[in-house]
Each structure stands twice: as C-alpha cells, then as structure tokens.
Amino acid sequence: MGLGLLSNTLVLLGKELRTELRSRELLTTTVIFILLVMVLFSFTFDPSSSEARRFGAGLLWLAFLFAASLMLQPCFLREQTNDTLSALRLAVSDPFAILLAKLAANTLFLLATELLMLPVFAVLYNVPVFPVFGQLLLVFFLGSLGVSVAGTALSAISAQARMRELLLPLLLLPLLTPVLVASTQVTAGLLDVQPFVQWKGVGFLAVFDLVFLTALWLFGEYLLEE
Amino acid sequence: MTPTDPAGIRFTHIEKRYGGLFALRRVSLEIAAGECVALAGRNGSGKTTLLRIAAQLVRPSSGDVRFTRANGQSIDGARPRTGYVAHATMVYDDLTAEENLVLFARLQGSAAPAALAERLLSEVGLRERRASLVRTFSRGMRQRVAIARALLQQPQILLLDEPGTGLDAEGLLWLAGTLRELRDAGCTVLMSLHGESEISALATRGVRLDAGSLVADTRDGAELHAIFALAGA
Numbered sequence: 001m002g003l004g005l006l007s008n009t010l011v012l013l014g015k016e017l018r019t020e021l022r023s024r025e026l027l028t029t030t031v032i033f034i035l036l037v038m039v040l041f042s043f044t045f046d047p048s049s050s051e052a053r054r055f056g057a058g059l060l061w062l063a064f065l066f067a068a069s070l071m072l073q074p075c076f077l078r079e080q081t082n083d084t085l086s087a088l089r090l091a092v093s094d095p096f097a098i099l100l101a102k103l104a105a106n107t108l109f110l111l112a113t114e115l116l117m118l119p120v121f122a123v124l125y126n127v128p129v130f131p132v133f134g135q136l137l138l139v140f141f142l143g144s145l146g147v148s149v150a151g152t153a154l155s156a157i158s159a160q161a162r163m164r165e166l167l168l169p170l171l172l173l174p175l176l177t178p179v180l181v182a183s184t185q186v187t188a189g190l191l192d193v194q195p196f197v198q199w200k201g202v203g204f205l206a207v208f209d210l211v212f213l214t215a216l217w218l219f220g221e222y223l224l225e226e
Numbered sequence: 227m228t229p230t231d232p233a234g235i236r237f238t239h240i241e242k243r244y245g246g247l248f249a250l251r252r253v254s255l256e257i258a259a260g261e262c263v264a265l266a267g268r269n270g271s272g273k274t275t276l277l278r279i280a281a282q283l284v285r286p287s288s289g290d291v292r293f294t295r296a297n298g299q300s301i302d303g304a305r306p307r308t309g310y311v312a313h314a315t316m317v318y319d320d321l322t323a324e325e326n327l328v329l330f331a332r333l334q335g336s337a338a339p340a341a342l343a344e345r346l347l348s349e350v351g352l353r354e355r356r357a358s359l360v361r362t363f364s365r366g367m368r369q370r371v372a373i374a375r376a377l378l379q380q381p382q383i384l385l386l387d388e389p390g391t392g393l394d395a396e397g398l399l400w401l402a403g404t405l406r407e408l409r410d411a412g413c414t415v416l417m418s419l420h421g422e423s424e425i426s427a428l429a430t431r432g433v434r435l436d437a438g439s440l441v442a443d444t445r446d447g448a449e450l451h452a453i454f455a456l457a458g459a
Contacts, residue, residue: 004335011332019320083314086283087375090310091333226284 004093005100012088012101019078020109026074030067030113035120037063042124050193052125057187060114060121061180065147068110069169072151075102076159089224099152099220103213106148107141114140132190135197139190142205143183149212150175156223179208232259232296232412233306233382235280240289242275242438249275251438252289257416257431259296259382262409264429265418266453271435273418274313277385280416281310293383309376310385315368316375319361323352323371326360327378334379346374351400365392373401384408386417390425398424419454426454 020026041059045051079085088098118136122129129136151172158167186201216223235257242250250272257263265273278284279291282305293301310316317326327343336342347356350370360368369392376384384405390398402424409415409428419426432453434442442453 007335008333011329015318015321015329018325019318022320082319083312083316084318086278086281086310086312086314087316087330088333089283090281090308091330093335226278 002094005097008092008094008097009100009104012092012097013104016101016105017108020105026071026109027113030071030109031116033067033070034063034113034117037066038117038121038124047125049126052127053191053193054188056121056125056127056191057184060117060187061143061184063117064110064114064143065173065176065180067113068106068144068147068151069172071109071113072106072148072155072172073165073168075106075152075155077164080159085224095224096217096220098224099156099216102155103148103152103216106152107144110144110148111140114144127191129191132195135190135195136187138202139183139186139205142202142209143179145209146179146183146205146212147176149209149216150179153212153216153220153223160226179205182208231306231382232414233301234259234261234294234296234298234414235383235416236290236292236294236300237276237279238290238292240276240279240286240291242272242279242284243287248438250279250286250435253435253438253440254289255433255440255443256294257414258298259294259414260409260412261431262405262415262429263417263431263433264426264450264454265416265433265435266420267418267435270437272438273435274387275438276435277310277312277387277416277418280383281308281385283310306382307379308383308385309379309381310387311369311372311376311389312387313391315360315372317360317368317371320359322357322359323347323363323374324356326371327374330375331378336378342378343374346377347371349404350374351397366394366397369393370397373404377404381408381413383414383416386415388418388420390419390423401425402428421454426450 047055089095092098118129154168154171158164161167182201182204186198189196189198237253237255240250240253253276265276267273275284279286293306295301321329324343324347327346328339331339331342347353350373352367352370360371373389389401393401405415405425405428429450431445432450433440434453444450
C-alpha cells in the first residue's frame with residue numbers, strides 16, 4: 001500500500017466520521033432498526049433462554065444484515081448530491097482510497113452498532129455474552145467487514161443506476177448469504193451453553209473478506225466511473 | 227498562482243454516446259498550453275461532456291484525449307494538475323467552507339492545507355464565513371467555495387462549466403480578474419459560457435458546439451463576439 005493511498009484513505013475516513021458524527025444519520029437509523037427487531041421478536045415469541053441460544057444468532061445477524069443494507073444505501077448517494085465524488089476522483093492519486101475509506105467507515109459504523117446492541121440482546125434474551133465477548137468481537141468484525149466490502153462495491157454500482165433504492169438490497173442480500181450463514185453458525189457456537197469457536201466458519205469469513213477486498217482493489221476504479 | 231509547467235489538451239476524434247444518443251460526434255480540438263478557450267453552444271450541445279472528458283471523469287466512447295507540453299509533445303504518465311468547476315458545487319454541505327478546502331488540499335498533498343484554505347477563502351471573500359457550514363450558504367457563496375476548491379493545487383489546466391453561475395456583479399468581476407491572472411501566468415483555461423460577459427472577454431479563442439459537433443473555431447475578435455451572441459440567444 002503506497003503512502004499516498006494510506007494518507008488519502010485516512011483523510012477521507014476522517015471526513016466520513018466527521019460528517020456522520022455531525023448528522024448521526026446512519027447510526028441512528030441502524031440502532032433504532034436493530035432495537036425494534038430485537039424488542040418485537042422478544043415480545044412476539046417470548047423465547048426461553050435455551051430457545052434464545054438456538055435462534056439468537058440468526059436473529060442478530062438478520063437484524064445486522066438488514067440494518068447494514070439501510071446503512072450502505074446512502075454511502076455513495078451522499079456523494080452524488082453535489083457531485084462530490086467527481087471532486088474526490090480529481091483529488092486523490094488512487095481512486096481505491098475512496099472505496100477503502102468508505103469500506104472502513106461502513107465497517108466501523110456497523111461494528112459500533114453491533115456492539116451497542118449486544119448488551120440489549122443479552123438482557124432481552126437472557127443470554128450471557130460477556131464470557132465470550134472477545135470471540136464475538138472477532139466474528140462481528142469479520143462478518144461486518146464481509147458485509148461492508150461487498151456492500152460498498154454494490155453501493156457504488158447501484159448509486160449510478162435507475163431504481164437504485166431497490167437494486168442494492170436485491171444484489172446485496174443473495175451475495176451476502178454465505179457471510180450470513182457462516183457468521184450465524186459461529187455466533188451460535190459462541191452462544192451455546194458450552195461455548196465453542198467454529199474455526200472453519202471463522203476461516204471462511206476471513207477468506208470471503210480477503211477475496212472481496214482483492215476484487216475491490218482490482219476493479220474499484222471502474223466502479224467509480226460514470 | 228503561477229503554474230510551473232503549462233499544459234495543453236488534444237482531443238482527437240472524440241465521440242461520446244449514451245445509449246443511442248450522441249453527446250459528442252468526432253470532436254477534434256487542440257488547445258495549446260496557456261490558451262484561454264471559451265466553449266459556446268446551446269443546452270445539450272455537448273459542452274459539459276467535453277469538459278468532463280477533459281477532466282477524465284468520463285471516458286469517451288471512442289477517440290483519444292492527451293495532455294501536451296508547451297512544445298506540443300504528449301505528456302505520458304501523471305495527469306497535469308487540473309482544476310474543475312462544474313454545474314454542481316462539488317463541495318460537502320455538511321462541512322464548513324474551511325473544512326472542505328482543507329479536506330481537498332490534504333487529498334492533493336498540500337504541505338500547509340490550513341494556510342492555503344485560509345488564503346483562498348480570503349481571496350474569494352469568505353474569510354468571515356469560513357467556519358460556517360456550506361449548507362447555510364447562498365448559491366453564489368457556494369460557487370465561490372467551488373472556485374476556491376478548483377484553485378487549490380495551482381492548476382495547470384482549469385476547466386470551468388459556466389463558472390459565473392450564482393455570482394453577483396462583484397463576484398463576476400473578481401472571477402474575471404482571477405482568470406486573467408491565471409491566463410497571463412500560463413494556465414490553460416477551457417470554459418463553457420452562455421452569452422457575453424466579463425469572463426467571455428478573457429477568451430482568446432472561441433469554439434462552438436452544436437448537437438455534439440464542433441461547428442466553429444475562431445481566434446478572430448469579431449467572430450468570437452458572434453459565437454457568444456448566438457450562445458446567449
């Protein structure tokens with residue numbers, strides 16, 4: 001990674017964090033969405049602790065995935081408002097910096113939302129999560145990175161298309177099925193009465209992230225073109 | 227504001243199609259380093275597309291764009307420093323004027339982004355409002371920020387798409403003065419304009435597009451007037 005790419009990525013990441021902390025648009029939407037799903041599910045099914053251990057992981061990751069699709073939608077649409085994407089393309093030495101900064105910001109926002117919602121899940125569903133917090137953090141990170149890397153690429157594509165609001169979830173959800181399955185399985189193992197780490201699932205998530213990150217690096221420039 | 231190494235642009239048989247619609251039809255145009263060229267033409271004649279192709283924001287469907295040195299030789303490798311003012315302001319509404327300029331100065335590798343931003347905001351008359359969010363600005367003030375952004379890296383090539391949009395009489399005079407300085411310092415200027423103004427008077431060459439084709443190209447003063455008279459009609 002060149003110094004120019006790293007420096008541009010950090011500058012752009014700073015911009016993403018500053019604008020989000022100023023507006024709190026994405027974080028508020030996703031936190032409220034996940035909270036609603038968890039509360040509604042809890043009241044509707046009133047699961048026992050053992051049921052929650054079995055279904056909790058799936059519920060968490062479905063909520064995370066739908067929240068992520070809400071978060072990823074405006075990622076590049078924001079740049080179209082004043083054609084700031086063109087200004088960025090003219091300013092940076094490597095356009096991959098734009099995608100990398102968006103990816104880092106999306107991963108951070110998603111991870112922050114997940115960590116914020118984890119204690120709520122633990123309380124509502126009576127599932128202890130803190131003994132396996134470190135392992136959960138690893139799965140959340142790998143899963144969120146997978147969601148963000150694919151989502152950032154698709155957000156860049158869909159922002160320039162007609163029916164863009166419909167296009168992103170239509171493309172994103174099938175593509176992320178493997179991430180959802182692997183993340184859910186690993187999380188379910190961690191929420192078990194006798195927690196265990198499914199290293200096969202962790203490895204799959206790491207490979208998925210690596211493959212999509214490489215694809216983003218190779219084809220990123222074309223994603224940003226008009 | 228002196229560009230250290232003037233650069234020109236050579237368009238060769240440029241075509242741009244959007245589906246079945248031709249935005250540009252085999253446009254060939256050589257703009258020498260240091261020239262100040264005004265693009266005229268009706269709405270939809272292809273001016274903006276040509277400017278975006280010059281900025282390398284849009285890839286032509288066919289044809290070739292090259293940047294040239296003062297001696298006419300092609301520049302290989304890095305693109306010359308290019309400033310671009312578009313229809314949209316290309317700045318962030320949720321950042322202050324100063325934050326916007328510092329952001330783009332940092333991305334362009336400026337050694338002293340804060341000082342550069344402050345100097346340019348003073349030049350465009352927005353020093354007092356530098357800490358205000360751009361969303362609170364009028365159209366004219368946003369245009370001033372947009373012009374300041376385009377001037378950040380002492381451009382060798384300046385591409386302007388109707389740069390007078392939203393500017394008041396004082397703003398137009400300031401812009402004309404700034405462009406004159408840049409032109410005299412050797413900066414190549416390609417600008418699309420509607421009608422005659424203080425800014426069109428700076429052009430040393432006029433090019434007219436019609437339905438994507440280049441239909442007139444002149445350096446003659448009287449013909450330049452005619453081109454702008456047609457464009458403003």
